[in-house]
Amino acid sequence: DVQLVESGGGLVQPGGSLRLSCAASGFTFSSYAMSWVRQAPGKGLEWVSGISGSGGSTYYTDSVKGRFTISRDNSKNTLYLQVNSLRAEDTAAYYCAKMLWSSWYRGPFDYWGQGTLVTVSS
Amino acid sequence: DIVMTQSPDSLAVSLGERATINCKSSQSVLDSSNNKYYLAWYQQKPRQPPKLLIYWASTRESGVPDRFSGSGSGTDFTLTISSLQAEDVAVYYCQQYFNTLFTFGPGTKVDIK
Numbered sequence: 001d002v003q004l005v006e007s008g009g010g011l012v013q014p015g016g017s018l019r020l021s022c023a024a025s026g027f028t029f030s031s032y033a034m035s036w037v038r039q040a041p042g043k044g045l046e047w048v049s050g051i052s053g054s055g056g057s058t059y060y061t062d063s064v065k066g067r068f069t070i071s072r073d074n075s076k077n078t079l080y081l082q083v084n085s086l087r088a089e090d091t092a093a094y095y096c097a098k099m100l101w102s103s104w105y106r107g108p109f110d111y112w113g114q115g116t117l118v119t120v121s122s
Numbered sequence: 123d124i125v126m127t128q129s130p131d132s133l134a135v136s137l138g139e140r141a142t143i144n145c146k147s148s149q150s151v152l153d154s155s156n157n158k159y160y161l162a163w164y165q166q167k168p169r170q171p172p173k174l175l176i177y178w179a180s181t182r183e184s185g186v187p188d189r190f191s192g193s194g195s196g197t198d199f200t201l202t203i204s205s206l207q208a209e210d211v212a213v214y215y216c217q218q219y220f221n222t223l224f225t226f227g228p229g230t231k232v233d234i235k
Contacts, residue, residue: 005144035224037172045164045215047224058220059222095171106219108162110183112171 009116027048145216
């Protein structure tokens, strides 16, 4: 069975950093593009960043460009999101999500993790 | 970026009745090379991650009950729940994956009347 397990969230001061991880299992990780999607408390879904299966292509929403970095280690079946210069508005549950089809980047997400909560507050 | 809007923000429907949710994209999400609309629908229940219901605007994901259907063309899309069940209480989101910068609609909350 496909499993995605996020970790690395926590309470951090404004301007601080965290590294989020997503451990994947149950599928050929390197064949699938992955994304991070966040959800602020009581709010809707916001796509944050995506990465191709090889890791050679990365994409970011404008509000995190230059502050967040997505990466993956296909030998460890793990997706990462380095989040720097955090702001209060980055407070959210961060989900990792798997693309439905292998070898594609543009597609819907068929599996999601349970999320890791990032709280930015002094 | 492609902006997605949804209407209504919320709706309450009696059990067994039809629920209709609308989604509009700020530009076309049709790929003329394959004639497919790059539009998906998700269901999110409280304290759960989203669940994929529909992709290509009208293709049901495996295991999704057939009371859920998607339709649309151009920039206007619809998710229909033909006979609302108690377990369908949730927030529903549309998402475009035409652009490499994916975007979601703001969500529509569905409740029982």
